[in-house]
Amino acid sequence: MAITPPPYTLTNASITVVWEGKPHTVQKGSPNFNALRKAIIEEKWAAIPKNLTVAKSIKDWAKGKFTLADNVFSFEGMPLPSGINGRILKMATSGEDPTPLFKFWERLQKNPSMRSVEQLWPFLDQKGIPITKDGHFLAYKGVKSDFMDAHTGTISNKPGTKHVMPRNQISDDPNHACHEGFHVGALEYARTFSQRVVICEVDPEHVVCVPYDSSQQKMRVCEYKVIGNHNGSYMSSTTHSEETEEAETNDETFNAKGTAADAPADYDVNNDFLAEPCDECGNKIPPDCQDEDNKFHDLSCSLFDPDRPIEETAPAPAKPAKKTGKQKKKEHKAKKKAGKVMAQSFDKLKKMDMVGLLNESLDSLRAYAGKGLQIVGASKIPGGKTALVSVILKTRG
Numbered sequence: 001m002a003i004t005p006p007p008y009t010l011t012n013a014s015i016t017v018v019w020e021g022k023p024h025t026v027q028k029g030s031p032n033f034n035a036l037r038k039a040i041i042e043e044k045w046a047a048i049p050k051n052l053t054v055a056k057s058i059k060d061w062a063k064g065k066f067t068l069a070d071n072v073f074s075f076e077g078m079p080l081p082s083g084i085n086g087r088i089l090k091m092a093t094s095g096e097d098p099t100p101l102f103k104f105w106e107r108l109q110k111n112p113s114m115r116s117v118e119q120l121w122p123f124l125d126q127k128g129i130p131i132t133k134d135g136h137f138l139a140y141k142g143v144k145s146d147f148m149d150a151h152t153g154t155i156s157n158k159p160g161t162k163h164v165m166p167r168n169q170i171s172d173d174p175n176h177a178c179h180e181g182f183h184v185g186a187l188e189y190a191r192t193f194s195q196r197v198v199i200c201e202v203d204p205e206h207v208v209c210v211p212y213d214s215s216q217q218k219m220r221v222c223e224y225k226v227i228g229n230h231n232g233s234y235m236s237s238t239t240h241s242e243e244t245e246e247a248e249t250n251d252e253t254f255n256a257k258g259t260a261a262d263a264p265a266d267y268d269v270n271n272d273f274l275a276e277p278c279d280e281c282g283n284k285i286p287p288d289c290q291d292e293d294n295k296f297h298d299l300s301c302s303l304f305d306p307d308r309p310i311e312e313t314a315p316a317p318a319k320p321a322k323k324t325g326k327q328k329k330k331e332h333k334a335k336k337k338a339g340k341v342m343a344q345s346f347d348k349l350k351k352m353d354m355v356g357l358l359n360e361s362l363d364s365l366r367a368y369a370g371k372g373l374q375i376v377g378a379s380k381i382p383g384g385k386t387a388l389v390s391v392i393l394k395t396r397g
Helices: 033-041 054-059 082-094 099-108 114-124 187-191 242-249 299-304 325-350 354-358 362-372 384-396
Strands: 008-010 014-019 022-027 066-069 072-075 137-143 162-164 182-185 196-202 207-209 218-221 223-229
Touching: 008 033, 014 033, 022 033, 072 082, 082 099, 082 114, 114 207, 114 218, 137 187, 137 223, 182 187, 182 223, 187 196, 325 362, 354 384, 362 384
Parallel strands: none
Antiparallel strands: 008 014, 014 022, 066 072, 137 182, 137 196, 162 223, 182 218, 196 223, 207 218
């Protein structure tokens, strides 16, 4: 049964929704603000009730073996450590989905060492250690300029490589500062003895020990995978996903009709890139957000006018038709062609010096850094084009 779109007012500072005859107002900064905003913009009306209050929003996250009581999450009846419970609630406040943390905790329960389970969370409290969407975590590893390990010089750590060794050959005693095993750590630790830093993905099940020395900034693991080059700055301290990286690469040209959550909270409705002023309110609006006569706001454009209430809503869009085999084949060819074009572009950029790279667009440089050089978090490097080019040149050696 289709759900009738409810009356609502959406601004950058608050949301008011009339649900079952009762008005509900949610202010920006509330744990359920972003989730409710996203549900309205994407016209997912069924998701509105569970995000009308903080309690409903947070409780909805406790699924399967997880439960919630008095703002404390439990797994199979055992309360989660205060550190991970606090991070979940902090993510709620910022509007992030804490599902990766739940998956992380389930994976950690497969670790056979009680010591490892107890020691891992203090390590993850280090700055810039994010959790991936499938419950793994990312850490840093210092290596030589040729990607060989800094200790023996015999193990390659080029992006894409994976290493495994028998767990029972590695000491799980945290009093043993040095022992057999693969080592990863926090950024400060990885930088101390390296010529290059790479990003490694680790399953919490494969953590063997977090030694007491180095302020719990390093660990011994029995398995890890190198996913890319370090971008020179900290990664997120909460979650990481490649989808987020892709979205942020194009953050300067977001689509007005796309997901409103991608738009900056302080977006200026009078930005110069917008088109002609609206005859109704006077604000400038982009061409793809006008009506058929190019005069008035499309309803979804309320995002660009925070003070203009939405008095009516458009019906939910119809589901896209299932693609035919011919359409899929055509898309595959198009992607293959685009891949060749991108490869040719990367070959061109590989030969450029600093001056040449600085003349390229920021989007081209980010694509080259992220996909060509496998620099993790290329779109998040602060400092603009100059800083990005600096990281590119350093990564290329």
